Amino acid sequence: MTILNNPRPAFSDAEAHQHLRTHFGIEGKLTSLPSERDQNFLVQTADGRELTFKIMNAAEPLSAIEFQTSLLHHLQRCDPALDVPRILPTVDGQDFATIASASGQHAVRLVSYLPGRPLAEEVKTPEILRGLGRLLGQLDRALASFGHPGAHRSFDWEIRTTPMARDRLHAVTDPEQRRLVETALDIYDARVVPALKNLRCGVIHNDANDWNVLVADGRVNGLIDFGDAVHSPIVAELAVACTYAMLDEVNPISVAARIVAGYHAEYPLQDAEFAVILDLVMARLAISVTMSAARRVGAADDPYLFVSERPAWDLLRKLSVIDHRIATGILRQACGLEAAPGARRIREWLSANRRNLAPLMNPHPSRQAKHVLNLGSLDEPLAAASAVQDNAGADDAYAELVRKHNFSLGLGPWGERRVIYTAPFFESVLAEGKRRNVHLGLDIFAPAGTEMFTPLAATVVAATINPDPQDYGGLLLLEHEPEPGLRFWTLWGHLDHASVRERRVGERLDAGSFVARLGDYAENGGWVPHVHLQLITVPYDDVSVIPGVGEEAFVTVWEDLYPRPYDFAGLIPEAFVRTGRTREELVEKRRRRLGRNVSMSYSTPLKMVRGEGVWLFDDSGRAYLDCYNNVAHLGHCHPNVVRAIASQAAVLNTNTRYLHDAIIDYTERLATTLPKELDTFFVVCTGSEANDLALRMSRAYTRRHDVLVLDWAYHGHTQALIDISPYKYKRKGGGGRPSFTHELPIPEVYRAPIAGTPEDIARHHAGEAGRIISSLVSEGHAPAAFIAETIPSVAGQIFLPPGYLKELYSHVRRAGGIVIADEVQVGFGRVGSSMWAFEEHGVIPDIVTMGKPIGNGHPLAVVAVRREIADSFANGMEYFNTFGGNPVSCAAGLAVLDTLEQEDLLTNASDQGAYLLEGMRRLQERYPAIGDVRGRGLFLGIEMVRDRATKEHAGDTASRISNRAKELGALMGTDGPHDNVIKLRPSMIFKREHADLLLQILDQAMGDTLP
Known part of the structure; x- marks a missing residue:
């Protein structure tokens, strides 16, 4: 039933006073209260009570009145503290009475009066707006268990009657206003109608306008007038409240966000409900303005009917140009949710898979020298020239930056506050008087014609040309779905027109496929050649409405809707933000704080900030292929090792004086990779410690001091090891060869002193070594040990000829010495064909030392030794290494062994x-x-x-x-x-x-x- 044209009751004060006395036995002063459809009075009794006397519209059916009565009784039972009116009975104990007038029968009701002023007369503070949302949330939560036949009625103000507004469009005579209403109705048909089946429904108040919401002492104090209560989509409650609160507001979406946040805190909304709030606000406005237009004739003397007409048109105009995805994102985030459902999952997936994506360009942007440009200040020549589209000036400024900073790629970071967006279309539609200045993509500046490739498989969604100055020029939108249900889009702007025209909507591109080339000034909107790469987590049908720049007030929303595309481009955060000291500061600090002989690599030192797999990244975010640092045996920060270290560190880390399983688990596993003769282990921290301990054990076992080494060998940095390292004692700062150290010539095949096969060279050098050993024995200097890297490294990556070690080991052992294989650099499968380099020579050392790669960067080293040698070292002096063999180090070592096997x-x-x-x-x-x-x-x-x-x-x-x-x-x-x-x-x-x-x-x- 419609009551569109039924007049409001018009009883005089005297008549109202008489009916109040007759039916409720109440005397008091009556003051008229505003109402659109009913007649309301404030009653002030002599004893100080304040009540509300309501004379209902004659068109209000009895079922509706009974429905409202049941609703108020339900609320009193369900939530007595709720700030809503309470029913006072008639003199004969009824909930309401009826009276007659010329227009028909009217129900009359007396309810408690809620003190306060209408919200329409108050400043809408953030606290009041959140309080309104909380009150409505409490109300709808209480009403969730309420049902009544009277709630299911045909009612012009119920949101599902929105399509009926088309029947009133004839009354809207202004063409622009009609277009606004038609837009709102088209949106309702296209987006709300299909969603209705997914929206929760229930009884709602349905009219939380500024005159029905009461405020006292700076807080919401009550909600009155349940005459519009109806069974409807629950989210319509919010849409109605937001509609009225947003009128005449400079930033209407922020106003709505506070109400929605308060509501959600009390009665959580669902994703489908968030998605239609803005659409329902526009629908409510369409109902309102068409109602007003239809009532204009014969009702112009009632200011209540038209008090919000002008603000309603203004709000409808504002909302018609706001992207509903953005508005929904603002509302969701105000409630503590992701602005776009699934945005976090997309970011996490890209972060976890960044290293596996195809290169965006060639060379990969991570490998190129980069410089972050400053487009946030007009003091910067590039920004100043770009702001006024001075192409020649921008070209010169960019070229000067390249010369000064020596980079191949310029970067314009996501989130930069820029001054270069001067065109009218950068004015904000979310906040009146503001401009959009926050960059929502990643700019990569490179020469025009530079080819771009998609890091992930993609489908072309849009390919277009936007020719206006400061616009995108050539523009593409690609859709990516790397996993089922994980869907996002990338926008590529400022491309050359020809390559954009090569793309076809629906075209499938494999990962690594060519996308487009960068355009020059004439094709890219008048900018220094670059690509604007933007990540998008919500679907768009029209690529032209995707904002590339946003308002500063909503940065956290942009992070969900249009996240940083750094991972997609294969770039690390350090490419954009440098932390810590500069390289120059570090060099100076090292000079002042560290010993002068602590060396640095390269003529121009590098500052490394991150390691990932085969890559090291410097403080500018540039990636270097690491072909030198063999400590990271499995690659930098291998996740297996990282997890093992973190997991064990969170449980226990102690020393070997306490029993723990880790050291046994590790050494037993390590023993399976070695000859059975090497059955005893000492776990230490570094390769130097391992070699030093091996040297001590060999001297204890043989009771000798002399040591045989290969020329140019290096075995560690302790003094005992310096003394047996020609690489150290023969160079600058060295003290020369100690008398107990005896050098054997390097059996080098490339520079062999004789002609012949590698086997010939091996026999020659082994024979020479045998003569040296015999001479030492005869002179009383029989060696305690022979120690050698199985592949001498600092000597120049020398590969010992086959047969050499086997014969030399025999000479040493015949002389009573033991043999030590230094596998600190070449062990753990580095040679590929075997776990240990000595295995290739068919020998079994008496001691094997390990370090460097053993823990993939964690300080860990091991000495594996024959039991009898270890027993001879147990001479009464305790061997204790504070950190050697701690559980965390053993966990790291075990992870290395596991990974070597698992990944073959x-x-x-x-x-x-x-x-x-x-x-x-x-x-x-x-x-x-x-x-x-x-x-x-x-x-x-x-x-x-x-x-x-x-x-x-x-x-x-x-x-x-x-x-x-x-x-x-x-x-x-x-x-x-x-x-x-x-x-x-x-x-x-x-x-x-x-x-x-x-x-x-x-x-x-x-x-x-x-x-």
């Missing part, structure tokens, strides 16, 4: 090592300065010479190549007596693409360096 990394080392060796031999054919290439698994060397025929050493050539490779993005070292060997020790997870990149960089570095 020995096979990988063999495969990639062979591939690299083959590639380096091809380089040798191209560059005469390469004298020799050698390697086993992922332990490789390139020896540089001045003359290949004479094998003359090449001075600083290796160092210059290494430094140039660093500039190109790969880290490597140099070694050898003449520092002429390029040393390569990539991590065991090196893949084919990394090997290809290394070979490419070596080729370019040599091409740039060699004459």
Whole structure:
């Protein structure tokens, strides 16, 4: 039943007073209260009570009156503290009475009066708005258990009657206003109608307008007039309240957000309800303004009917240009939810998979030198020129930045507050008088024509050209769904027109596929050539309405709707924000705080801030392929090791004086990889500690002091080890060879003193070593031990010829000495074909020392020794190492062993090592300065010479190549007596693409360096 044209009751004060006395036995002063449809009076009795006397519209059916009565009784029973009117009975104990007038029968009711002023007469403070939401949430929660036949009625103000507003459109004579209403109705039909089946329904108040909400002492004090209560979608309660509260507000969405937040705190909303709030507000406005237009004739003398008409049109106009996705995001986030459902999952997936995405451009942006541009201040020439579209000035400013900072990619970060957006379309529609200035994408500045590729498989959703100044120029929208249900979009702006026209809507692009090229000034909206890359977590049908710039007040909302695309582009946060000291400050601080002989790599030191797999990242976010740091055996920060360390550290970390399982678990597992003779273990912290302990044990066992070493060997930094390391004692600062240290010539195949096969060279050197040992024995200097790296590293990546170690071990043992295999650098499968490098030589050492890769960067080392040698070391003096063998270190070591097996990394080392060796031999054919290439698994060397025929050493050539490779993005070292060997020790997870990149960089570095 409709009561659109039924007049409001018009009883005089005297008549109302008479009916109040007759039916309720109440005397008091009556004051008229505003109402659209009923007639209301404030009753003030002589004893100070205040009551509300309501004379209802004659068109109000009895069922509706009974329904309202039952509703109020239900609320009193369900939530007595709720700030709503309470029914006072008639003199004969009824809930209401009836009276007659010329227009029909009217129900009359007396209820408690709630003190306060209407919200319409108060300032809408944030606390009042949240309080309104809380009160409505409490109310609807209480009404959730209420039902009544009278609630199911045909009612013009029930939100589901919105389509009926089309029947009143004829009364809207202004074309622009009619367009606004039609837009609101079209939105209702397109978005609300399909959603209705998913919306909770129940009895709601349905009219929380500013005159029905009471405020006292700065807080919401009550809700009155349940005449519009109806069974309806519950979220309509909020839409009605927000509609009235938003009128005449500069920032209406923020007003609504406070009401919604209060409501959600009391009666949580569902996703489907959040999604239609703005649409329902517009629907309510459409109902209101068409009602007003239809009533205009004959009702102009009733100001209540039209008091909100002008503000309603203004609000409808504002809301019609607000993106409902953004409005919904603001409302959701005000409630403590994600602005877009699933946004966090998308961010987390991209973060976890960043390293597995295809490169956005070539070279990968993470590998290129980058500089963050400043477009947030007109004091910066680039920003000033861009703001006025001065292309020549912007070009010059950008070129000057490149010269000054030496970068290949400029970066415009997400979230930057910019001054360059001067076009009219950057004015805010969310907050009157504000401008959009927060950048919602990532800008990557590169030359026009630079090709871009999709990091993930994609479907083309839109391909268009926006030619206006300061707009996008060529524009693409791609959809990605890397996992079922994980869907997001990327917007690519400022592209050249031809490549955009190559794309077709619906086209499927594989990961790594070409997307488009960067446009120049004439095609990209008048900007310095770059791509605007934006991540989007909500669907758009119209790419032109996706904002690339947002308001500062809603940054946290933008983080959900349009998250930082850094992971998608393969960039780390450090590319945009530098923390800690600058490189220059660190160099100076090291000089002041650290010993002067604590060295740094490279002529221009690097500051590293992050390690991931085969990559190290410097403080500018540039990635370097790490081909040198063999400590990170499984790659930097391998998740298996990280988890093992964190898990054990959270439970227990102590020393070996207490019993714990970890040290036994680890050493028993390690024992399975070694010859059975090496059955006793000492767990220490570093390779130097391991070698020092091995030296002590050999001297204790043999009761001798002399030691045999290979020339140019290095075994550690303790004084005892310096004394047996020619690499140290023969160089600057060294004290020369101690009398108890005896050097054996390096059995080097490349520079062998005799002609012949490797086996011939092995026999020659082993024979020479045998004569030296015999001489030492006859002179009373029989060796306690012979110690050698199985592949001498600092000597220049020297691979001992087959048969040498077996014969030499025999000479040493016949002399009563023991043999120590230093596998600190070459153990744990680095050679690929076996777990330990000594296995390739068919020998079993008496002691094996391990370090560096053993814990993937965690300080851990081990001595594996025959039991009788360990027993001889137990001479009464305790051996204790405070941190050696602690549970955390053992957990790290066990994770390394597990990962080597689980990921089959020995096979990988063999495969990639062979591939690299083959590639380096091809380089040798191209560059005469390469004298020799050698390697086993992922332990490789390139020896540089001045003359290949004479094998003359090449001075600083290796160092210059290494430094140039660093500039190109790969880290490597140099070694050898003449520092002429390029040393390569990539991590065991090196893949084919990394090997290809290394070979490419070596080729370019040599091409740039060699004459």
